[in-house]
Every structure is written in structure tokens, then in C-alpha cells.
Amino acid sequence: MEISQKRAMLLMCLCAFLWSIGGLFIKLLPWNAAAICGVRSGISALIILLYMAKMKYRLTLKNPMVWLAGLGLMGTMLLFVSANKLTTSANAIVLQSTAPLYIMVISALFFRAHYSRREYVLVAITMGGIALFFLDQLTPGGLLGNVLALLSGLTMALMYTASGRLPDDDSSMSALVVGHTAAALAGMPFLFLTQVEISSLTVSAILILGVFQLGIPYILYAIAVRRCSPLSCSLIGMIEPLFNPVWVLLVLGEKPGFFALIGGIIVLSAVTLWSVGNIRGAD
Numbered sequence: 001m002e003i004s005q006k007r008a009m010l011l012m013c014l015c016a017f018l019w020s021i022g023g024l025f026i027k028l029l030p031w032n033a034a035a036i037c038g039v040r041s042g043i044s045a046l047i048i049l050l051y052m053a054k055m056k057y058r059l060t061l062k063n064p065m066v067w068l069a070g071l072g073l074m075g076t077m078l079l080f081v082s083a084n085k086l087t088t089s090a091n092a093i094v095l096q097s098t099a100p101l102y103i104m105v106i107s108a109l110f111f112r113a114h115y116s117r118r119e120y121v122l123v124a125i126t127m128g129g130i131a132l133f134f135l136d137q138l139t140p141g142g143l144l145g146n147v148l149a150l151l152s153g154l155t156m157a158l159m160y161t162a163s164g165r166l167p168d169d170d171s172s173m174s175a176l177v178v179g180h181t182a183a184a185l186a187g188m189p190f191l192f193l194t195q196v197e198i199s200s201l202t203v204s205a206i207l208i209l210g211v212f213q214l215g216i217p218y219i220l221y222a223i224a225v226r227r228c229s230p231l232s233c234s235l236i237g238m239i240e241p242l243f244n245p246v247w248v249l250l251v252l253g254e255k256p257g258f259f260a261l262i263g264g265i266i267v268l269s270a271v272t273l274w275s276v277g278n279i280r281g282a283d
Helices: 005-019 022-028 033-055 064-086 089-096 099-110 117-133 143-163 169-187 200-225 230-236 239-252 258-282
Strands: none
Touching (some): 005 200, 022 064, 022 200, 022 239, 033 169, 033 200, 064 169, 099 117, 099 143
């Protein structure tokens, strides 16, 4: 599928928007973190395989980058869900959002990438804005959850970096199948090892997570990531932590504080400037 870089960036924006509902529904589900991860990734893998069959994509597993991207995706799924259960959603999303910094380090060390001073400044501003956004909610507790969230930022960076070096859509979709299948296999046993409540709420929540929070967004991600740089995708993906508190406010009535509002303005402005600059450069 051939699309412009401009459209790819718009797809990435929609992807990040759908990703943002994850924290709320993970909190609503009274299941073990691994069980949540396993079921939602299993549903997502099925959605992606159906899409591949419809679009006549081939499952290709020979490229090492497919496995590297899949490994990064699996780690991100397992670590982020676990972090959400052990620490606050704010802590988890903030610490995972260190991915752009990891991307720069990985790309510079292993792929000899070079970044401009403007790019470094923009990432720094974005990270500072996200820190402010959740400053009112950050707590010193949940040390293990915080560590897992930091590691999920590293695995997400690995996923972005490896995905950006895949040669075609077949490889991009295959990496998603590898990652979600591996996460499903790792998490599914916990359905039988832990107590799992079955109700209309839990069934609806896990279906929403599998189809709309993972399945469809990751198809959009696979299309977008080969037309945008890994750093661009990662920065656009930071729209996700902006919308997370909106869903919490609407459903749970939790209001963000003053620093969170200021941080939101900073992050949204930085991402918008980045996106506009890349769109102009692509035209």
C-alpha cells in the first residue's frame, strides 16, 4: 500500500488516539496483568491476521528485524500492562514515554544516525512537558511498577527502531503477528492460574482492548511506521498520554491539576510543530 508521508502521519495520530484508551480499560479490568495482556494480544493477532488475508499480505519471518520488532512489541505489551497494575497509570505512561530518548541512543549507537540540534531540543521539550503533565499525580510508591514502565519505554524504542527498518508491508504486519502471538502465549496461561471474573463489563472491556485499542491501531501503526521516521512516530505517539487523562475525567471524574494542564499545552504544541515541519518537508 503506497501512501504519502503526510497521510502516514495522520494515521499515526489516529493510532495514538486509540492507544490512549488502554490505561482506563486496564484499570477497569479486575484481572491479572498477564491475563489481560494475553487475551487482548490474542484478539489483536487474530484481527491483524484477518487484515493480512484480506489484503493478501504474506507472513514472512526470515528478516531478523521482524523478530526484533516483534520482541520489542511483546516486551512493551507485557511490561506496560504490568506497570499499570503496580503503579499509577500516570507513572506508567510518563516513564514509557522516555522511548524517544532510547530511540536516539539506539539509532546513534547501532545505526550511526545523526540528529539536528532542533530535534534534540524538541524531544527535550516534549519530555519536559510530559513530566509536567503528570507532576500532580506522580508518587514515590510502586518502585517495581516504575522500573517496569521504564523498561517498557526501552522495548517500545526497540519496536519503533526495528519497525522503521522493515522493507515492506508484509514484514511490518508479520512483526505485529510475531509480537502479539508471543505476548498471547506468555499471558494466556494466567487465565487458568489466576481468578478471572467473567461479566458483561469484563468481556466488553477486553474486546475493546483487543479490537480497538490494539488490533486496529497496530494495523495503522504498521502502515505508518515505514513512511515516517521512528522518532517522528514516537513523538506523534505522545498524543496518547494527553488523551489518557481525558478518558479518566469522563469516566471516573478525575481532574488534572494545574501542572498537568501546562504540560499538556507544551506537549501538544511540540508534537504539532514537529508534525507540521515534517509534513512541509514531505511536500
